[in-house]
Amino acid sequence: MPNADDSPxxxxxxxxxxxxxxxxxxxxxxxxxxxxxxQLGQFMGGRLASGAIIYPPQPFRALALTPLAQVxxxxxxxxxxxxxxxxxxxxxxxxxxxxxxPSLRNxxxxxxRDPLLGHAALPPAGDGSLVxxxxxxxxxxxxxxxxxxxxxxxxxQRGWEVLTDAIVSAVSKKDDCxxxxxxxxxxxTKQALIEASAATTGRANxxxxxxxxxxxxPLSALRPPKPxxxxxHFGLANAFLQQHACSPVAW
Numbered sequence: 346m347p348n349a350d351d352s353p354x355x356x357x358x359x360x361x362x363x364x365x366x367x368x369x370x371x372x373x374x375x376x377x378x379x380x381x382x383x384q385l386g387q388f389m390g391g392r393l394a395s396g397a398i399i400y401p402p403q404p405f406r407a408l409a410l411t412p413l414a415q416v417x418x419x420x421x422x423x424x425x426x427x428x429x430x431x432x433x434x435x436x437x438x439x440x441x442x443x444x445x446x447p448s449l450r451n452x453x454x455x456x457x458r459d460p461l462l463g464h465a466a467l468p469p470a471g472d473g474s475l476v477x478x479x480x481x482x483x484x485x486x487x488x489x490x491x492x493x494x495x496x497x498x499x500x501x502q503r504g505w506e507v508l509t510d511a512i513v514s515a516v517s518k519k520d521d522c523x524x525x526x527x528x529x530x531x532x533x534t535k536q537a538l539i540e541a542s543a544a545t546t547g548r549a550n551x552x553x554x555x556x557x558x559x560x561x562x563p564l565s566a567l568r569p570p571k572p573x574x575x576x577x578h579f580g581l582a583n584a585f586l587q588q589h590a591c592s593p594v595a596w
Contacts, residue, residue: 352429352430353401353402353430353440354398354399354400354401354402354494355393355399355400355401355402355404355491356393356402357393358386358389358390358393360373360377360382360386360404360405361377363403363404363405363409364403364405364409365405365408365409366408366409366411366412366413367412368412368413368414369408369412369413369512372413372508372511372512372515373405373408373508375511376507376508376511379507381504381507382504382507382508384503384504385503385504385505388500388503388504389491389500389503392493397493397494398493398494399491399492399493399494399500400425400426400427400431400432400491400492400493400494401425401432401433401434401491402434403433403434404434404490404491405434405490406433406434406435407434407435407436407479407484407485407486407487408512410435410476410479410480411479411480411482411483411484411485413515413516413519415482416482416483416484416516416519416521416523417482417483417521417522417523417524417586417591417594418478418482418483418484418523418524418525418526418582418586418594419483419484419486419513419516419523419524419525419526420436420437420483420484420485420486420526420528421436421486421487421488421513421525421526421527421528421531421532421535422436422437422485422486422487422488422532423487423488423489423498423501423529423531423532424487424488424489424490424491424492424497424498424500424501425487425489425490425491425492426439426446426492427492427493427494427495427496427497427499428494428495429494430443431443431446432492433474433476434490435475435476435479435485436485436486436487437449437452437475437485437561438473438474438475438476438478438479438485439473439474440474441472441474442471443473444471444473445471445472445473446473447562447563448560448561448562448563448566449473449561451561451562451563451566451573451574452561454574455561455573455574455575455576455578455579456579456596458574458575459577459578459579459580460577460580461577461579461580461581461583461584462579462580462583462596477595478594478596481594481595482594483594484512484516486509486512486513487509488505488506488509488510488531488532488535489501489503489505489506489509490505490508490509491505510535510538513535513538513539513542514538514542515542517538517539517540517542517543517553518542518543518545518546520546521591522551522585522586522588522589522590522591523553523554524553524554524555524556524582524585524586525539525553525554525555525556526556526558526578526582527555527556527557527558528557528558528559528560528561528573529559529560529562529565530560531560532560533557536555536557539553539555540552540555551589554581554582554585556576556578556581556582557571558571558572558573558576558578559571559572559573560573561573561574579594579596582594583596
């Protein structure tokens with residue numbers, strides 16, 4: 346049995362009641378009506394009934410904080426943090442007052458050194474919540490939306506990927522300035538989906554800017570072929586947004 350955990354976690358399988366912005370409903374509702382979602386629900390219900398501790402407490406939070414119409418940057422993660430109190434439903438983000446994990450510290454380090462950003466105003470030490478990004482149109486999307494305590498990738502390939510691929514596809518079809526940041530091999534498997542989805546629409550604006558680099562984990566952040574530290578993605582994203590008359594992100 347899992348250890349007792351007083352930190353916020355999922356208490357029931359009720360995705361139809363989880364808040365999302367109105368313009369995400371067609372994508373989410375279509376998924377929830379599918380057989381894949383029914384199978385996922387059976388799995389999730391069984392795990393909850395067995396006493397599994399599942400994070401985050403709000404799996405659709407990224408879709409609640411960042412409406413489809415406002416998305417201008419997408420950062421793809423893999424699955425939520427699996428430590429007590431860490432996951433808050435946004436890729437790479439941790440709940441307030443939780444020490445930023447190593448990957449997130451490297452993200453902040455890269456922002457601080459990015460020459461195109463000048464002297465970016467970093468958050469106070471110890472504040473790893475990225476809610477402020479989500480509210481500026483940065484979709485912080487994990488490709489798997491739940492995980493069990495202490496068991497990374499425990500809910501991978503259970504059905505969430507069908508929904509998150511539909512989300513990525515819906516964003517890619519927007520005729521707006523868009524930037525995708527794909528860090529690591531897992532995120533980069535979505536590049537073909539992004540390009541194919543974008544190609545299906547007669548875009549007045551340019552194709553999305555797709556930026557790739559290694560994952561910001563200390564295991565890969567400095568390694569070839571594309572080290573994360575030094576990638577300049579945050580400044581490049583803002584330059585692209587401004588070039589296409591979109592407001593930059595206050596990273």
